[in-house]
Amino acid sequence: MSAAGGVPRYDCIVIGAGHNGLACAALLARAGRGVLVLEAAERIGGAAATREFFPGYRVSAGAHLLHSLSADLRRDLRLDSHGLAAAATHMPTTSLLQGLAPLRIDAQGAGAEAGAYADYEARMRRFAGALAPALERTPPRLGAGRLSDRIELLRLGLRLRRLGRRDLRELLRIGGMNAFDWLNENFGSEPLKGALAFDAVLGTNFGPRSPGTVLTLLYRLAGQRIAGDAGLWQPVGGMGAVCAALAGAASAAGAVVRTATPVERVWIEGDRAVGVVLADGARIGAGTVISSADPKTTLLRLVGARHLDTDFVRRTTHFRARGLAAKLHLALDGVPRFAGLDADGLGGRLLIAPSMRYIEHAYDHAKYGEFSREPVLEITVPSVNDGTLAPPGKHVLSAILQYAPYAAGGGWDLQRPRLLKSAIDSMARFAPGLESQIVAAELLTPPDLERELRITGGHWHHGDLAFDQFFFVRPVPGATQYRSPVAGLFLCGAGSHPGGGVMGIAGRNAAREVLQGRG
Ligand SMILES: Cc1cc2nc3c(=O)[nH]c(=O)nc-3n(C[C@H](O)[C@H](O)[C@H](O)COP(=O)(O)OP(=O)(O)OC[C@H]3O[C@@H](n4cnc5c(N)ncnc54)[C@H](O)[C@@H]3O)c2cc1C
Structure with missing residues (x-):
């Protein structure tokens, strides 16, 4: 860090301490750059964080399972030496089926179709x-x-x-x-x-x-x-442990990570990003600014339309980024008893997605601002594998409800308790007595996720993964390859190639682009 005219200055400022921002910061710092990471939230992690949602009960508040964390990145940044450890690996997937035994999704479970x-x-x-x-x-x-x-x-x-x-x-x-x-x-x-x-x-x-x-x-x-075919896995301490390890690697390389420091806007002089302006009006200078916030936040709010050409603003405005997944957390006073499930299955991933028709039906509702009374669910009970998440003998259940529309008819204040009830009823069909085990429940709809995670639309990938928003053209033409129309401003979050999931690739690639001096 240096200072000129009383304004502190770094080589690089990274906006956001989600896993991509932290990966980017660690690699830049390791290459000798002076790096400052500014995170708006009180804690690091973004959509890959662990937090207490009820006294004594902790949960991965956004992402809850690892399946695509780059094995190269993990090795390269020595994340294991910074505290990343597995509570469970190669977790099985089991489909819960009404009136039938749970079905393990593997060659053996495929039965007569094992060959196929x-x-x-x-x-x-x-x-x-x-x-x-x-x-x-x-x-x-x-x-x-x-x-x-x-x-x-x-x-x-x-x-x-x-x-x-x-x-x-x-x-x-x-x-x-x-x-x-x-x-x-x-x-x-x-x-x-x-x-x-x-x-x-x-x-x-x-x-x-x-x-x-x-x-x-x-x-x-x-x-x-x-991810090196590590299968589904769960880190000790929840998903926040991935970001803690990345922050450890970044700090060890000399990066400074500041939380509770929202960036109000990117400081632009002429046509170039020269730093950031914080919410309290303070300025911090930088040779390069790299944002892991979603593309709409970065380009439309932190940069602003007046610095961008009209066509680019139109494209960015139309970048589709409305989330369709909700997150459910339950604090339980005992282990949930899913009928017919062995200990291995309970420590794995459970699905309520009994047929493609069932899933499509739930999707049909969401298209019209409704949710299905037969919700599609991905359920985990992470405390079965990791005792650090709940008090002794107690458990946490973490579930993703696919197909909760961003804008629910009648509003989420009215619909949230209804969706919560249908999710719990749906799980209780397979785990009798579940309702009576619930000590506390939290349901985060896409607008809740938008607010809590600061992701426009609360979208898993910061924006749809569809042909017109993928690969060469992600997020939008004019902001591909981690660059932006503003010189000195790069993107490094899930809205860039290759998209979301706790992978770390967008952060790593953006760091590489910055180091190669492109942009
Ligand atoms: C409900 C849900 C469940 C998911 N489940 C899984 C899963 O099980 N497995 C999986 O692999 N992936 C999952 N994902 C996807 C995955 O969590 C995300 O794609 C990924 O974490 C995004 O990481 P990121 O670093 O790119 O962005 P983020 O994690 O969104 O980080 C961006 C950071 O920028 C900060 N920020 C924003 N604006 C500002 C500002 N103005 N100033 C300072 N800081 C700012 C935010 O607070 C945030 O910390 C899930 C996502 C959701 C929403």
Whole structure:
């Protein structure tokens, strides 16, 4: 840090201490840059934080399962030496089925379709393997004529070519398909298709029949490859432990992390970002500003339309970023008793997504500002694997309710208790007596998540993952490759390539772009 004319100055200011901002800060600091991270909230973590929601009960308040945290980043920043440890790895997925035994989603659970399942898995693994490097790298800029972009495009083509003719043809065929048709081609079992389709729509604004859901499924599978095929895992201390380890790596490299310090706007002189202005009016100078806040917040609020051209403002305004997932936390005075579930299953991921039709039906409601009385749920009981989250003998339940509309008819004040009741009733069908075990409940709808996490729309990915908002064009043309129309201002959050999930790639790639002096 230096100071000129009483204004402190850093090489780099990172806005937001979510996992991407922290990853970016750690890498910049390690490369010798003087880095200041400014976080508006009282604590670090953004959508990957652990917090107490009821005295003695802690939960991962946004993301609750790891499946795509970059294995390279974890190793490179030595996150394990900064306290990251697994409470559970390779957590199984079990589908809860009315009137039937719970179904483990794996080759054995596929029963008579075990062969088809193995073929499907192997094929999707090959496709995901071919796509994973594209997710991990900065997308090339089309038509820019830069040699590095051409090489990157060539690499992408070669990787796909290496799939071989048959696989490549199949990938091109299914790439734009919907999960509903694709899974129907592969399987007969409704519960199996329901569970597999769930991963295609989780965190998105889609139902299984929406075009592009094979892409979102492949996105998730490619993320798993980036994570070194560690499967689903849960860190000790909840998701906040990932960010604590990243902050540890950043601090060890010399970065300064300040919480409770909202940035009011990016300080722009001429056409260049030269620092930030805080909510209290204080200015801090920087050679480069990198924002992990969502694209609408960064570009429309912190920069402002007067610094941007009209067409770019229009595109950014239309960036679709309304979340469709809600989060439910329950404090329980004992272990929930899901019928027919063994200890291994209870420590894993439970789905209420018994068929693709059931999921599509729930999605149909959300399209019209309603929610289904038959909600789609991803349930975990993280305290089963990690005693640090609840008092002895007590438990926390963390669930994602896919398909809670941003704007609920009648307003969320009216609808929140109703959604809470249908979620609890739905789970209690499988875990008799659950209601009587509840000590406290918290339901965060998309507007609640927007407020609490400071993400426009409360969107899982900071903006839809759809063909027109993906890869080369994410978030919008003019702000791709982690750059922005304002010189010296970069983006490093989930709104940039490759999108959301606790992956760390956007933060890492943005740091690389800054260090390469592009922009
Ligand atoms: C309900 C929900 C459940 C999810 N579940 C999972 C899951 O199980 N697994 C998974 O992998 N992913 C999950 N995700 C997705 C994942 O949590 C996010 O994609 C990811 O955490 C985004 O990280 P980020 O660092 O890019 O942004 P964020 O975590 O959003 O961080 C941005 C930071 O910027 C700060 N900020 C914003 N404005 C300002 C300002 N003006 N000044 C200073 N700071 C500011 C915010 O407070 C925040 O800390 C979930 C998301 C949601 C919403």
